[in-house]
Amino acid sequence: MPSGGFVHAYYISTLLQVLEPAGISRKQLLHGTGIAETDAQATLNLSASQLDTACTNALSLSKDSQLGLKFGSQISIASQGIFGYALMTSATIGDALNLLVRYNRVILPSIGVQLERHEDQLELWVKAAHLPQDLQRFYTEVLYAAVINSGGILLGRQTAIINLQLAYASSKNLAQYHAIFGPEVRFNAPRSAMFFDYASLNSAISTSNPIARDIFKRECDRLISRDVSGGMVSERVQQILLQTGSEFPTSAKVAQLLHMSESTLQRHLTKEGNRFQSLLDQVRYRLAGEYLKGTNLPVSEIACLLGFSDAANFRRSFRRWSGTTPSEVRQAATSTAHQAWPR
Incomplete structure (x- = not known):
């Protein structure tokens, strides 16, 4: 069964594909992580600090402020190992979002994710104040772009998102943001958050399987219990x-x-x-x-x-x-x- 190591190996492979036009090598990406270029890709399991270092390298080498959007848009639910299977077998979109909050550290160990209920919408927001600003932005955009990319299963894209708010200044080029998130993107917000309407949260997921979900959920619990050293x-x-x-x-x-x-x-x-x-x-x-x-x-x-x-x-x-x-x-x-x- 795929594990956290599988997910991290997939991330490094996918990030290298996104960076390929810039000619950035695996050795350059992993510089300072303590991981050798020859280490087996299939068993790669990065700690939070190692993943932070690799992503910081990617931002520094590419000089691309929208790298998080491009990377997150390439991440699909099926690539997330046990965590992805737990999401796909959830009963509703709301249940899947609950799992995202509970197990986000399996896939993005350096950030926290929280849900907050408001009168007419649900807010999904990222906690990463301890990270450098460019890395905060990168992880935030990776997460939100990945959620959208998996929208066919989890979101029902046309109805689930009310708007997206980002806690930093607007980029000069907004085309990528609008292509991914639609026109409702607000910058300089109090905090970075994605909003969902309640009706869509009750939508059933077509791949729901309660028995399989319980199995995958237990496996996610085991993954987290074995890794109290990161995040x-x-x-x-x-x-x-x-x-x-x-x-x-x-x-x-x-x-x-x-x-x-x-x-x-x-x-x-x-x-x-x-x-x-x-x-x-x-x-x-x-x-x-x-x-x-x-x-x-x-x-x-x-x-x-x-x-x-x-x-x-x-x-x-x-x-x-x-x-x-x-x-x-x-x-x-x-x-x-x-x-x-x-x-």
Whole structure:
């Protein structure tokens, strides 16, 4: 079964194809990564820092500010290994986007991806403030162009996207942006985000297969659990918390697992705009949603599983996280998928 290494090997191969007109070699692309030109392409598995170095090399050598658009437009869902299979076998477009958020680190380990619900649209935005500006832009455009390129399966291109907003100045040549994303592209936005209408999120995916999806989802979980060394520190912290069950470790213990001091961990999280407690709350909220929507467990048992002393404390925290109650989320899960999306 294809793994993260398969995906990275595909990325390097595809990026070299995009760079071919500029005469950039594999040796030049991998310079400074610690990977030899002769290393087997089929088993190539880059860490976050190695992938960052390769992409930085590509930007520097090509001097092409729209390289991310060109590269992302060549990435298809079928090329993403287990992660791609999990997306293709999802029930709806909304389910697939949830998986994109959960497993984005398998394919683009240096960035975070988050969904935020608004009254009439869903926002998909990229977290990459710790990266140099040119690399932030590159990864953002790779992701959004790749999503569009896979639109035949995931998006229903004509109805899913409301608009695209980018947190940087407009390029002189907008033809590539309009060719990929259509006319609704706004620059100098507060943050880079892609917006979807709720009706399209409920659209069924033709290749949906619940049994296969569960298998591929478990494989994605295993891939992530084997790789706690790459990506943003906040993402690595969340993965550790997700793997521990109800016995959530302290920040000191997490720092030990990441082979750093607690003060260094806090410094990294602050730089990425996060705090340990907020990450723990995000994990608890995610798990609470899964328990409420996917099981018939009483709220008191869910509270215990999430490490709360009693159900009342859990209810108060859940309302603070989501603006609603556990019982309302459980009721919504039985009605429309629109109502079940987290804030």
